[in-house]
Amino acid sequence: MFCHINCVHLGSRRFSFQIKWPDSLGAWVEWEIFLSLDAVYVAFVFVVPGYIISSFxxxxxxxxxxxxxxxxxxxxxxxxxxxxLSGWVIYLAVNSSSDAKVRALAWGFVLLAAPAIIGFASGVTSKQFREAIEGSVYDTGQASKETKVAMKHHLKRxxxxxxxxxKHADQGTQGS
Structure with missing residues (x-):
């Protein structure tokens, strides 16, 4: 998914963001929002890690x-x-009398490294789980080749x- 973001500084720690992204039909959805620097900070903390997890x-x-x-x-x-899962790292770094570099590393870990680890672990385990389910059903060695092929096709369906x-459940919530 491609997203276009324009940011305009309005002075006094205020910004205007114009965000555009394609919807499922290819049309562009536009969203304009006026934020303070504090709101940008919260958005950075609660959007960027999710994007990294989702991407990995x-x-x-x-x-x-x-x-x-x-x-x-x-x-x-x-x-x-x-x-x-990883916010406790920031809590420890802020509450201890650690150096600014240590606090910056803690934030870097929570915002960049931990989401990558979580996304990687989630992806690998989900893939292994699906393969294990598929393998346990039709790859026992006791079923005929035709049965194995039919079971694989059935599981995919x-x-x-x-x-x-x-997908339909998500579309139903969009109309509400």
Whole structure:
């Protein structure tokens, strides 16, 4: 998903952001928001890690692509997960009398390294889980080759059906 962001400084720690992204039909959705520097800080903490997790996970697991607000909610959720798992690093660095470099490294770890680790681990384990399920059902050595092929086809259809149901469920929430 490609996203265009324009930022205009309005003075006194205030900014205007113009964000454009394509929707599922290829049309551009535009969103303009006026933020203070504090709001930019919160957005950076709760959007960037989610994007990193999502990007690393996508290398291993294919999934539905969300648009607009749904994609933003996914990024917030993944960022909150990251902060819940690794936020204690910042707490330790800030509450100790550590050097500014140590605090910067702690923030770098929480915003960049930890999300990459979480996304990688999530992607690898999800891929292994799916392969284990598929393998345990039709690769026992006891079934005929035709049965194994039929089971593999059936499992693929099942997973595709589950993904389609999730897609329809997401579309139903967009109309609300």
């Amino acid at each position: 996970r996508a290398h291993f697991v294919t999934g539905q692509r969300l648009d607009g607000p749904d994609y933003f909610v996914r990024l917030l959720t993944l960022s909150a997960l990251n902060f819940a 099942m997973f595709d059906h589950i993904a389609e149901m999730a």
